[in-house]
Amino acid sequence: MNIHQQITSGIQKALDALYQIQVADSQIQLTKTKKEFEGHLTLVIFPFLKASKKGPEQTGDEIGKYLMENMPEIAGYNTIKGFLNLQIASNIWISLLNDIQSDKEYGTTKIENNAPLVMIEYSSPNTNKPLHLGHVRNNLLGYSLAEIKKATGNNVVKTNIVNDRGIHICKSMLAWEKWGEGITPENSGKKGDHLVGDFYVLFDKHYKSELAELQQKSMSKEEAEANSSLMAEAREMLRKWEAGDMKVVALWEMMNTWVYAGFDETYKQMGVNFDKIYYESQTYIDGKEQVQEGLQKGIFYEKEDKSVWADLTGEGLDHKLLLRGDGTSVYMTQDIGTARQRFNDYPINQMIYVVGNEQNYHFQVLSILLDKLGFDWGKDLVHFSYGMVELPEGKMKSREGTVVDADDLMAEMIQTAEETSRELGKLDDCSPEEAKKIVETIGLGALKYFILKVDPRKNMVFNPKESIDFNGNTGPFIQYTHARICSVLRKADEQKINIPEKISQTIPISEKEQNLVQLLSEFPQVVKDASNECSPALIANYIYDLVKEYNQFYHDFSILKETDNDKKLFRLMLSQNIAKAIRTGMGLLGIEVPERM
RNA sequence: GGUCCGGUAGCUCAGCUGGAUAGAGCAACAGCCUUCUAAGCUGUGGGUCUUGAGUUCGAAUCUCAACCGGAUCACCA
Numbered sequence: 001m002n003i004h005q006q007i008t009s010g011i012q013k014a015l016d017a018l019y020q021i022q023v024a025d026s027q028i029q030l031t032k033t034k035k036e037f038e039g040h041l042t043l044v045i046f047p048f049l050k051a052s053k054k055g056p057e058q059t060g061d062e063i064g065k066y067l068m069e070n071m072p073e074i075a076g077y078n079t080i081k082g083f084l085n086l087q088i089a090s091n092i093w094i095s096l097l098n099d100i101q102s103d104k105e106y107g108t109t110k111i112e113n114n115a116p117l118v119m120i121e122y123s124s125p126n127t128n129k130p131l132h133l134g135h136v137r138n139n140l141l142g143y144s145l146a147e148i149k150k151a152t153g154n155n156v157v158k159t160n161i162v163n164d165r166g167i168h169i170c171k172s173m174l175a176w177e178k179w180g181e182g183i184t185p186e187n188s189g190k191k192g193d194h195l196v197g198d199f200y201v202l203f204d205k206h207y208k209s210e211l212a213e214l215q216q217k218s219m220s221k222e223e224a225e226a227n228s229s230l231m232a233e234a235r236e237m238l239r240k241w242e243a244g245d246m247k248v249v250a251l252w253e254m255m256n257t258w259v260y261a262g263f264d265e266t267y268k269q270m271g272v273n274f275d276k277i278y279y280e281s282q283t284y285i286d287g288k289e290q291v292q293e294g295l296q297k298g299i300f301y302e303k304e305d306k307s308v309w310a311d312l313t314g315e316g317l318d319h320k321l322l323l324r325g326d327g328t329s330v331y332m333t334q335d336i337g338t339a340r341q342r343f344n345d346y347p348i349n350q351m352i353y354v355v356g357n358e359q360n361y362h363f364q365v366l367s368i369l370l371d372k373l374g375f376d377w378g379k380d381l382v383h384f385s386y387g388m389v390e391l392p393e394g395k396m397k398s399r400e401g402t403v404v405d406a407d408d409l410m411a412e413m414i415q416t417a418e419e420t421s422r423e424l425g426k427l428d429d430c431s432p433e434e435a436k437k438i439v440e441t442i443g444l445g446a447l448k449y450f451i452l453k454v455d456p457r458k459n460m461v462f463n464p465k466e467s468i469d470f471n472g473n474t475g476p477f478i479q480y481t482h483a484r485i486c487s488v489l490r491k492a493d494e495q496k497i498n499i500p501e502k503i504s505q506t507i508p509i510s511e512k513e514q515n516l517v518q519l520l521s522e523f524p525q526v527v528k529d530a531s532n533e534c535s536p537a538l539i540a541n542y543i544y545d546l547v548k549e550y551n552q553f554y555h556d557f558s559i560l561k562e563t564d565n566d567k568k569l570f571r572l573m574l575s576q577n578i579a580k581a582i583r584t585g586m587g588l589l590g591i592e593v594p595e596r597m
Numbered sequence: 598g599g600u601c602c603g604g605u606a607g608c609u610c611a612g613c614u615g616g617a618u619a620g621a622g623c624a625a626c627a628g629c630c631u632u633c634u635a636a637g638c639u640g641u642g643g644g645u646c647u648u649g650a651g652u653u654c655g656a657a658u659c660u661c662a663a664c665c666g667g668a669u670c671a672c673c674a
Contacts, residue, residue: 026614034617044616046654083617126674163674307672324672331674360601361669387602424636454610457602459667461609470636472622473610480636488633541611548621555638
């Protein structure tokens with residue numbers, strides 16, 4: 001039972017005794033006291049004026065007096081306007097800190113044997129181009145959400161659905177055959193995903209000039225598109241692929257292997273991973289079967305051209321295509337098939353799709369379709385919908401070459417971290433290996449924190465030119481504070497100071513120290529909120545508050561020079577636990593925190 | 598046009614189950630390295646919380662309307 005709950009129940013008793021009213025927990029507005037006022041927790045007393053039949057000040061004083069007399073936790077109170085500020089006794093904070101100190105799983109919940117299983121799908125790349133900034137946000141959010149779900153007591157399966165089939169893949173394959181036969185990642189020195197992406201671009205280039213040529217021969221744009229020989233070849237390739245043509249499939253497999261090797265490298269650098277990977281080439285057939293079954297059951301209907309549709313007008317939506325007239329599948333078909341396979345493979349309690357908000361409609365439809373098909377989890381699927389990452393000049397557009405590549409971005413961040421560190425002389429005492437590790441941790445920490453601190457639902461702006469600050473509300477600032485705390489603890493250790501398991505409850509502690517303990521005591525709740533609201537940003541902003549507060553504290557005191565031994569121990573223990581909160585919190589964001597930097 | 602999401606300082610963002618004088622960082626300016634790491638700290642300036650109504654003791658927060666921006670409504674994925 002935390003301090004908040006204790007006080008709440010005390011207030012309930014007070015209201016009952018004073019005014020004979022019973023009030024539910026939710027009716028009691030107990031918030032953190034604002035900095036300008038004295039106290040820790042503030043009760044809004046306006047709601048009780050009717051019952052007390054007295055003015056705000058008087059009512060507040062009455063409640064405060066009662067609490068003071070009946071609760072040892074309350075050390076003082078004051079009423080300002082309609083707000084009763086309560087002061088919590090010093091020893092309560094110390095005992096809270098003692099609890100945190102001994103809590104081996106501070107901020108996390110143990111995963112029980114019968115814990116629910118949450119499957120989280122994220123990343124979901126296409127195999128025809130490398131990962132870009134949008135994927136970075138997706139990957140970071142997905143990975144972090146998985147960590148947060150684990151920390152709140154869920155079993156988690158991280159999954160990735162690779163979009164490895166369709167006309168777009170054939171474009172890259174065709175371009176390679178025509179203009180790149182023999183080129184491989186090995187002999188070109190290029191990462192496989194980039195190489196394949198280049199051929200995709202090359203196809204587009206040739207396709208465009210073919211269209212221009214045709215249009216010069218007085219064709220309309222539409223006619224030109226219909227008469228393009230390149231596009232016809234690509235479509236023919238797709239047909240052959242679906243028919244299992246050995247040569248096409250072999251080419252497809254070779255190029256996919258290149259791409260996957262490239263992706264693996266990117267994922268590894270980013271620090272994300274998956275427990276199970278699905279491929280659309282292996283799930284779309286399952287989807288077709290599901291749709292056929294639905295058709296037989298009368299859930300869907302067939303048009304004259306044999307295409308299959310779902311009528312969703314009853315749900316306030318449109319008609320939705322599920323199978324083309326030629327029997328080939330569309331996006332939705334594949335997602336149905338993938339969902340079926342997943343639920344066959346795992347006893348999933350909750351399915352979370354981390355997919356951009358441009359697909360809100362798609363998931364609304366998917367949920368309804370799965371429900372109609374009789375999957376009882378369909379209705380409850382969660383679409384973790386996040387906003388786009390925009391550049392200062394607007395959206396990223398591959399045609400205009402304004403796409404920010406994930407590999408380039410990470411490399412640049414690490415390089416900037418290196419330059420900054422060198423300038424500050426931080427790497428002087430490090431071996432090259434140590435320096436490389438530290439610089440990577442900082443560069444990636446800056447990138448990850450920058451992206452995760454923003455509310456996922458919102459579109460966000462990323463300015464590559466200004467890159468990312470290392471000052472202020474940033475990953476490096478938090479990492480730096482952690483490194484400094486570690487340094488204090490190392491020095492304390494050198495001086496043979498042992499931090500005890502428990503601190504005496506009689507030490508007088510300052511207001512700032514009380515604030516810090518209060519913040520620490522709120523951490524577990526923050527993690528739970530982040531889990532419920534699917535928002536790593538809550539944790540990021542909480543950690544920043546904590547670190548900012550600690551830095552201010554740090555400049556007021558020199559811990560190791562404190563002459564009062566008990567106080568010194570208290571401050572060391574406080575610092576130690578703040579470092580623990582930083583490590584845990586940043587860990588949930590997938591951000592490493594170094595011990596020195 | 599239908600549906601969904603957003604609009605808070607010059608910029609990037611917090612705050613949103615209604616509560617006190619709306620907060621950080623960046624940028625600008627002024628200070629602080631005999632102090633456990635200055636990637637830090639302190640101070641100054643900067644706001645019609647898009648607008649208008651409503652709900653009430655009280656609205657950035659809830660409701661409605663308008664305006665602006667984005668997404669989506671494909672036999673693309």
